[in-house]
Amino acid sequence: MRLTESLRLRMAALLGRAEMRAEMDEELRSHMEHRADDLERSGLNRAEAERRARIEFGGREKYKQEIHRAMGGNFIETCVQDARFSLRMLRKSPGFTFAAVVTLALAIGANAVVFGLMDGLILKPLNVPQSESLYGTQYGDNPVWQSYPNYLDLRDRNHSFEELAAFNFDLGIGLDTGKDPVVANGFATSGNYFDVLRVHPYLGRFFHASDEHGPNSAPYIVLTYAYWHSHFQDDRGVVGRTVLLDKHPFTIIGVAPPGFHGTIMFVSPDFFLPIVNQDQMGTGDTFDRSNTSGLFEEFGHLRPGVTPAQAIADIDAVSRDLEKSYPKLISHKNTALDREGLTSFGPAAREFVAGLALLAGLILLAACANLGSLFSARAADRSREVALRLALGSSRKRILRQLLTEAVLISLAGGAFGLLGSEVLLRRLSTWQPISGTPVHIPVTPDAKLYVVALLLALVSAFLFGIVPVRQVLRANPYEIVKAGLSARMGRKLTVRDALLAAQIAICAVLVTSSMVAVRGLERSLHSNFGFDPGNTMLAGVNLAMAGYPADKVPAMQRRMIEAMQSIHGVQSAGLVDGYPPLVYTAGSTENVFKEDSGDLKQSNADLAPYRYDVSPGYFDAAGTKLLAGRSFTWHDDKNAPAVAVVNRDFAAKMFGTVAGAVGRNYKLQDGTRVQVVGVVEDGKYQILTESQKPAMFLPSEMLPVSQAYLVVRSSRDPQELAAAMRKKIRELDASLPVDTQTWRSLLETVLFPSRVATMALGVMGVMGAMLSITGIFGMAAYSVSKRLRELGIRVALGAKRREVLQAALGRPLKLLTFGSAAGLVLGLLATRVLAFIVYQATPRDPLVLAGVVVAMALLGLLATWIPAQRALSVNPMILLREE
Amino acid sequence: MTDQAQLLPGTLDLLILRAVSLGPLHGYGILLRIGQISGNALLIEQGALYPGLFRLVRQGLLKASWGTSENNRRAKFYELTAAGRKRLREETVSWNRLADAIAAALAQQPEEA
Numbered sequence: 001m002r003l004t005e006s007l008r009l010r011m012a013a014l015l016g017r018a019e020m021r022a023e024m025d026e027e028l029r030s031h032m033e034h035r036a037d038d039l040e041r042s043g044l045n046r047a048e049a050e051r052r053a054r055i056e057f058g059g060r061e062k063y064k065q066e067i068h069r070a071m072g073g074n075f076i077e078t079c080v081q082d083a084r085f086s087l088r089m090l091r092k093s094p095g096f097t098f099a100a101v102v103t104l105a106l107a108i109g110a111n112a113v114v115f116g117l118m119d120g121l122i123l124k125p126l127n128v129p130q131s132e133s134l135y136g137t138q139y140g141d142n143p144v145w146q147s148y149p150n151y152l153d154l155r156d157r158n159h160s161f162e163e164l165a166a167f168n169f170d171l172g173i174g175l176d177t178g179k180d181p182v183v184a185n186g187f188a189t190s191g192n193y194f195d196v197l198r199v200h201p202y203l204g205r206f207f208h209a210s211d212e213h214g215p216n217s218a219p220y221i222v223l224t225y226a227y228w229h230s231h232f233q234d235d236r237g238v239v240g241r242t243v244l245l246d247k248h249p250f251t252i253i254g255v256a257p258p259g260f261h262g263t264i265m266f267v268s269p270d271f272f273l274p275i276v277n278q279d280q281m282g283t284g285d286t287f288d289r290s291n292t293s294g295l296f297e298e299f300g301h302l303r304p305g306v307t308p309a310q311a312i313a314d315i316d317a318v319s320r321d322l323e324k325s326y327p328k329l330i331s332h333k334n335t336a337l338d339r340e341g342l343t344s345f346g347p348a349a350r351e352f353v354a355g356l357a358l359l360a361g362l363i364l365l366a367a368c369a370n371l372g373s374l375f376s377a378r379a380a381d382r383s384r385e386v387a388l389r390l391a392l393g394s395s396r397k398r399i400l401r402q403l404l405t406e407a408v409l410i411s412l413a414g415g416a417f418g419l420l421g422s423e424v425l426l427r428r429l430s431t432w433q434p435i436s437g438t439p440v441h442i443p444v445t446p447d448a449k450l451y452v453v454a455l456l457l458a459l460v461s462a463f464l465f466g467i468v469p470v471r472q473v474l475r476a477n478p479y480e481i482v483k484a485g486l487s488a489r490m491g492r493k494l495t496v497r498d499a500l501l502a503a504q505i506a507i508c509a510v511l512v513t514s515s516m517v518a519v520r521g522l523e524r525s526l527h528s529n530f531g532f533d534p535g536n537t538m539l540a541g542v543n544l545a546m547a548g549y550p551a552d553k554v555p556a557m558q559r560r561m562i563e564a565m566q567s568i569h570g571v572q573s574a575g576l577v578d579g580y581p582p583l584v585y586t587a588g589s590t591e592n593v594f595k596e597d598s599g600d601l602k603q604s605n606a607d608l609a610p611y612r613y614d615v616s617p618g619y620f621d622a623a624g625t626k627l628l629a630g631r632s633f634t635w636h637d638d639k640n641a642p643a644v645a646v647v648n649r650d651f652a653a654k655m656f657g658t659v660a661g662a663v664g665r666n667y668k669l670q671d672g673t674r675v676q677v678v679g680v681v682e683d684g685k686y687q688i689l690t691e692s693q694k695p696a697m698f699l700p701s702e703m704l705p706v707s708q709a710y711l712v713v714r715s716s717r718d719p720q721e722l723a724a725a726m727r728k729k730i731r732e733l734d735a736s737l738p739v740d741t742q743t744w745r746s747l748l749e750t751v752l753f754p755s756r757v758a759t760m761a762l763g764v765m766g767v768m769g770a771m772l773s774i775t776g777i778f779g780m781a782a783y784s785v786s787k788r789l790r791e792l793g794i795r796v797a798l799g800a801k802r803r804e805v806l807q808a809a810l811g812r813p814l815k816l817l818t819f820g821s822a823a824g825l826v827l828g829l830l831a832t833r834v835l836a837f838i839v840y841q842a843t844p845r846d847p848l849v850l851a852g853v854v855v856a857m858a859l860l861g862l863l864a865t866w867i868p869a870q871r872a873l874s875v876n877p878m879i880l881l882r883e884e
Numbered sequence: 885m886t887d888q889a890q891l892l893p894g895t896l897d898l899l900i901l902r903a904v905s906l907g908p909l910h911g912y913g914i915l916l917r918i919g920q921i922s923g924n925a926l927l928i929e930q931g932a933l934y935p936g937l938f939r940l941v942r943q944g945l946l947k948a949s950w951g952t953s954e955n956n957r958r959a960k961f962y963e964l965t966a967a968g969r970k971r972l973r974e975e976t977v978s979w980n981r982l983a984d985a986i987a988a989a990l991a992q993q994p995e996e997a
Contacts, residue, residue: 057931
């Protein structure tokens with residue numbers, strides 16, 4: 001009963017506060033009137049009696065407060081009072097408030113953005129039912145890809161998955177609805193794909209396992225909601241319509257639900273097609289076990305009770321069996337399992353986001369250190385006020401509460417602005433297409449979680465920097481302070497404030513250092529030796545399958561296209577490479593090769609696994625790849641001529657132990673073909689920039705024609721003009737052939753993307769770090785000058801020189817700056833070891849970076865101390881001394 | 885005035901309970917009653933009564949209702965609840981025990997060694 005009563009009273013205290021207060025006032029008044037009645041009876045007149053009654057009653061306000069406290073309804077009211085008082089105090093120093101709010105807005109905003117990314121990329125599961133038991137395999141054979149028959153065996157022989165589905169991405173498919181053919185991106189999926197995912201169509205139906213009856217048996221596609229919305233204008237009549245994919249008729253049978261965009265977190269395909277029809281997209285024979293790029297990834301729900309580890313063991317066991325059955329085709333390494341959606345990208349994405357989170361955390365920490373020292377300086381400034389309040393009977397608890405309220409108000413304001421900024425940024429990110437021509441998008445949606453995180457960050461940081469002046473207040477002795485005034489407190493020893501400033505500068509210097517290292521790394525990777533010259537080179541992606549060319553017509557058409565390119569005015573050379581050129585879309589496939597005398601061509605006996613490129617005559621000239629020895633290809637190196645190859649220097653050295661002597665030597669391909677080396681070219685980069693030196697071989701494209709290829713055209717003409725001329729020439733040859741022209745340099749974007757993003761992020765963090773160190777040093781210097789203005793005035797009056805004044809005023813902040821920057825530089829250089837994983841050629845041993853950091857920090861120091869220094873120099877001793 | 889004793893902390897609540905136990909009273913009445921039953925020997929600032937009253941109401945030991953006083957003024961009257969009566973009994977016993985013990989201790993003559 002007591003509990004309910006107390007609750008009722010508390011509620012009443014909250015809800016009917018005004019009413020309660022009126023009642024309390026009335027009771028107290030009634031008391032005094034009764035007393036006055038008595039006094040009047042003893043002979044005083046009424047007015048005098050009432051006055052005496054009031055005096056005898058004692059401090060009315062004090063008792064009212066005590067009653068409030070006795071009623072337990074005091075907390076909220078005190079908070080409101082504290083908040084009001086804090087607002088008043090903050091309004092009195094707008095500069096301080098502004099600096100503090102901006103600092104926190106930046107820091108909290110950065111953290112909120114990073115959290116948004118983390119949530120979108122890593123924390124949020126794929127948007128399908130029961131995604132917690134949905135696992136994808138990262139199959140260990142040929143980085144991730146595998147053959148379709150291999151999947152079928154795994155599907156039928158494993159005991160761990162309820163059902164195993166698979167998909168592949170087929171990018172750049174010509175989609176013709178009868179009007180204007182466009183290039184679209186699809187996922188080729190197993191028939192059971194949607195059933196395994198347990199998603200249901202928004203419109204029409206999905207295809208199922210029962211629709212698959214061998215090669216090219218299921219000409220159906222399912223559109224994603226987004227593509228249906230943007231390209232079919234939400235037309236419900238689209239179901240049943242026939243469209244052409246690379247000239248093959250397919251029927252649109254359904255539209256996927258709005259939230260579903262396939263099974264890779266940051267890729268949004270335009271449509272789904274059955275993988276049994278994949279061959280029609282010109283990808284090579286899906287049903288051939290040696291086609292190890294037929295399929296990207298498998299996934300399924302684990303059976304109840306099966307752990308991921310058991311599933312991995314199961315898959316590996318089946319795979320080793322398969323290896324025994326097909327020793328020439330399979331050399332099984334290891335399988336990994338991960339949550340579907342991030343499978344093959346999980347580790348990289350996690351590392352990247354963790355790195356960002358670390359940096360953002362550092363920013364917040366630096367901001368807190370910054371505000372902590374500002375607050376502590378403020379508390380020192382206000383020590384007189386605090387002392388007075390203490391002397392007048394205020395409790396220390398109450399004063400601390402009030403200081404903390406101030407901190408909370410500031411960080412809430414900062415948090416609100418930071419959140420606003422981060423939301424704008426995240427919404428931008430979610431519509432950003434980072435790599436043109438690919439369906440990559442970043443699935444971030446700011447939601448309630450983000451707000452909660454921002455609020456928590458604000459409260460935590462308020463606590464972190466609000467706690468700094470606590471000791472100061474607790475130690476304060478009101479009598480000493482009131483007696484001695486402020487100047488007595490200017491200590492010479494190292495204070496918490498100094499330590500905080502040094503720590504903050506160190507953190508900022510770490511950020512500045514790492515951003516400089518990253519920027520330099522990126523700059524260097526843009527100008528490093530790729531093994532080809534991307535400048536003045538135009539690429540044209542042409543997939544003859546899109547225009548329906550049968551395989552036997554491909555070589556002749558490709559040759560005609562090359563010749564047409566060469567006939568363009570201003571073109572120095574032109575060639576062609578099957579599939580993708582080096583460093584484009586991180587594509588690149590390796591193939592096993594064997595020494596000439598190897599008998600047993602098993603995967604595990606392979607001598608090298610070089611990248612393989614099939615190129616036409618003229619390719620090396622067009623790509624700007626230097627020939628070191630021997631010759632390049634001619635049009636005579638075709639199907640009927642003996643097999644020849646050009647290899648890179650690394651291949652020659654590893655296979656034959658000699659570069660110059662490699663020409664004329666032989667080696668064997670997987671299928672046993674003997675190949676003679678006719679030339680050696682320089683080394684290069686093939687798949688990603690950070691790869692170590694890899695062997696590569698180039699075979700004549702005439703030997704094994706492939707319909708998907710890139711024309712490589714070298715010319716110093718204006719890229720736009722050149723592209724237009726190239727498109728015109730190809731249209732003259734075949735008007736129905738879609739062409740995609742881009743400079744090689746712009747296509748390098750994909751491989752540069754990770755380091756570019758990392759550099760961008762680090763750059764932003766570096767700028768933030770720099771800004772924080774400016775506010776930190778500025779705050780400290782300004783404070784130190786204003787505190788010692790009187791002392792400086794005396795020094796000037798006694799004839800001190802400018803240099804001496806400056807040294808007295810700014811010596812300490814500058815010393816802290818030097819110390820902090822040095823520590824930060826060392827830490828930052830250590831941290832770049834971590835950076836080297838993301839940013840190509842991020843090396844700490846770069847004199848330019850070292851000098852850059854030193855200069856940057858010195859400039860920051862100069863900038864931040866400029867105004868305080870001016871103030872110190874303009875001290876007028878007469879005015880100052882008179883004021884005292 | 886100077887011969888009045890300061891209240892020991894915590895004893896005001898006991899005095900209020902005792903005063904009210906003799907019949908419902910308003911705040912000023914309680915003050916008068918305490919003066920009366922203690923022979924005006926205790927110094928209580930008038931306002932100090934009210935935080936105690938509110939505290940006791942909150943603890944459920946007193947209950948309050950508005951009424952009209954003998955002076956024909958509106959006033960809030962307090963009376964004991966059952967719990968208040970019980971508390972008064974317990975507190976009286978323990979106070980007497982404490983007072984006896986302290987009185988006995990103080991009455992002890994120092995023994996010469």
